[in-house]
Amino acid sequence: MTDWGGGYITDITYLTGWYRQQSPSLLALTCLLNGVEASIPAGDEPVQVLELGCGQGFASLLLAASNPSWRITAIDFNPAHIAAARAWAAEARLENVTFLEADFATLAEDPLARDIPQADFVTLHGIWSGIAPAAQDGIVRLLRDKVRPGGVVHVSYNVLPAWGPRMGLQRIIHDSGRLLAGRSDRQVEEGIKLAQGLVAAQAFNLRNPASTGQILDQLASLPVPYLAHEFMNENWRPCFMRDVAAAFAGAKLEWVGAGHLIENFPELTLTAPQLAIQQRFDDPLMRELIKDMCIDRALRHDVFVRGARRITPAIRDATLMDVSLGMAVPADELPFEVAVPVGKIELSRTFYLPVARAMADAPMHVRDLLNAEGVEGRKDNPAEMVGIMVGLGFAELATRPGVGTGAAAMRLNQVTLRRMMRTENINRPVAAASLCMGTAIPLTLLELFVSDQVRRGNADASYIADLLGIGAVEGTTIESVLRTRIPVLRAAGVI
Template identity: 30%
Template sequence: MPWDHGYFSSTSYTSGVYRELAPAWLDFAALLKGHQPPRSHEGEAFAYLELGSGMGLGLCLLAAAYPEGRFTGVDFQPDHIVHSRRLAQQLGLGNIQFQEADFLSLAADPGPLAAAHHYVVAHGIATWITAPIQQALLQLASAALNPGGIFYCSYNTFPGWLAASAFQHLGELARQRQGEASAAKAFQQAAASLTSLLGSEETPSALALAQPALRRRLAQIPTQNAAYLLQEYANEGWQPLYVDQLHQRGAAHKLRFHASATLPENFLELLPANVRPAVLAETDPALRQSLQDLAINQSFRRDLFLRGVAASTDSELRQRLSQIMLRLQEAPATDTYRFETSFGQVSGVPERYQQLEACLANGPRSFGQLLEETQLQLAELAKILALLLHAGRVGFDRWACADVERARHVNEQLLTLIRSGRSYAHLVAPASGGSVNFSLVEALLLDGQRRQLGGSELEQQLLEGLKALGRSIKAEPAALLSAFLERQPRLQALGVLP
């Protein structure tokens, strides 16, 4: 079989960054469901392994935000490893390494990876690879974890992907006919062909009536990044799973499902009222997870698995949870608290959320301090914080553990790369142990600001910088400048900018 085992290897993947992979986030999600995290406290040294690390940007940002961590990225695509190693060198990171390797060979002989990591993560890998590779992925994740460690695995799920499975199948047939060189075109044509079978909005076809979500998904195809489109759909192993299928396969390798890194999904009381009783009435964990996914038409899961659970008392868990430090992140004033979740839109009582954010406006607080200051019950505070973290209004506080100077050096290198045309869109936020979105427009405005340009001169610099890279904008430059100036103090508070 070819070295790529049916995975689409003709193009490199996009440079994605996923906040749920941060150690502090994983620890909090584990604690929500009663598991003591692998680290006894924030700032403790740890080892972290990413399986399928892609272009390496996300892992490099974590290495910059967590100087006490030792990070390893594994990918079998040599182009990815070349890019990742070069990026780590450009950013001056000494606590990260990238290894070109195949899951099959590593599963057979994990070598120094065996039982050496507190965290193992595999984002967007499991349901894009063939069955033998998927089994090797789970076997390797289990072998690489310390007992009590956390395995994060995100994957496509049914029933949410049922509609798209017809498109993927048709696109794969077209790709096989046209060849690798025309792969993107093949999927575009498949989308057009399938759209023609849906009929009109007024007189929908049988297919459109059976799969009402298909029209909306197909409408997105022409605007999607070509690299994403191919990496998403052009793999021989593309196969979404029902949740119980992956959980059973994980269990065969001593990986027990524990919680969701999509924080609101750990609170079933947030489910829509019309489906909540049926889900809560089911006592079998596997059936309950299945009912939950069916009720919300789940399409993507971010699951946490454990390799061994240490029994803890409620007081021990409460003590560990109380130590977690939190801070305001990017939280513009609002009178309404509506959160978009996989359970639908969730609305919160504004007074409770405003009270909590007012506490954090005075500076970082521990979970325990927030319990005292708000007088909320532990479960209620955990739910509110989960929603605020999910919305990006609140973040974890790592200022005491961060190497701010190193993080800012990394950001300066990233800013240079962004302005040169690299498709990166994130900077390190050392205060929160994560990253923030940061666009090319903002990088050009910051550069002009540092050159002491202002007003129309700064706006003109933006337009000229974009033109030099073959880019353009639809928004008014003045509006973009105003938004950046408003955001800048929040970025400074997070240690992103000096």
């Protein structure tokens, strides 16, 4: 390992992925649901977005292509990541995204930082708990200088106590892997094999079923670059939420809510006895600690704001009524028994099915959805409807309904397809840019391929199968993609 990484691995590039918690519209929605003013960016607003620790830049590329009037600045210290991201942006001819190579430990004091504009939205996905304290401190100094008043910040990290029982596992994988192999990907593979051997040999401290055997089985199915970046960093350190909030307070950032939208609804997150204990406290951070003690979730997403302006529930609801939603799944396949942190719950079929059907063909305003034909139930609670539909991934906010596909979004989607079809599994989750939604739409590489064919006027399943040299992909037929997914992707502005 070279020494410029400050303990973070630099010999294996990270994989490309889209994490919807990074979407500015979702971050603004989190603020609104928690009674804090934020505008969901729409139309041609000149929004500034900053991504810290961008890897190969896929999230920033998607946001740039979906929002031509935004300016995105994305930073990472690994030159292989920045070179890949710049090449991808050039191929898609995206001019509203800038990729900078810089180390957070020193960037705030570097003359390079002068050119970084103050941001309306900042995201840090998958970096905070993997880096050295010097880099964390540097991030806080950068946030202090680069978040505009009212700006919103997202951060995700491995959280305690969920990671507590797994800390021994991480340490044995990390330390043994480093002695057994050279490159980080080989190291993590060797470390996992060694840990599996110890589980089989009944090592006492690897016997907790919640933390080890089960986790090792799950790990074996994950991509090796992900595992290397998760397990092989010298400074890997899961954190308590209050400690992250204390660090961010150094940049005048105040915690607003959970990035997993559903977690902002206490009744969907905790049981009645857990809630009774939680509600003895007014302190929001204490409430979050009690939540973190109760639920099975190892990666936390949080949303902070610099200068929270509180709004009343009436103002929040009036704002949400004007928001537009579009479906992310086929309306007639909406499940009515759904998993939330507290367990399985039933959704009202007579409320949610008519709502979903009303927006099946095109995004619609929340006020119209609540008053759509056949909707039975509360029509005065937009927060719950939007929270459930968006929080469970059934719908996305649509920030420019009716605008069509968007040239930059289509260019990026084609480049994504061209690049990934060469090397990646066709069932791999990817994402497509959409001008109409103003964010990325999750889909598989196969669905992206079929969408592209449909856009070119080829909607024949056997023709598409011939192009791919296959009929079915692990049970998914091209016919079923054409029948169920293409209408959703068309309504979402991907076609």
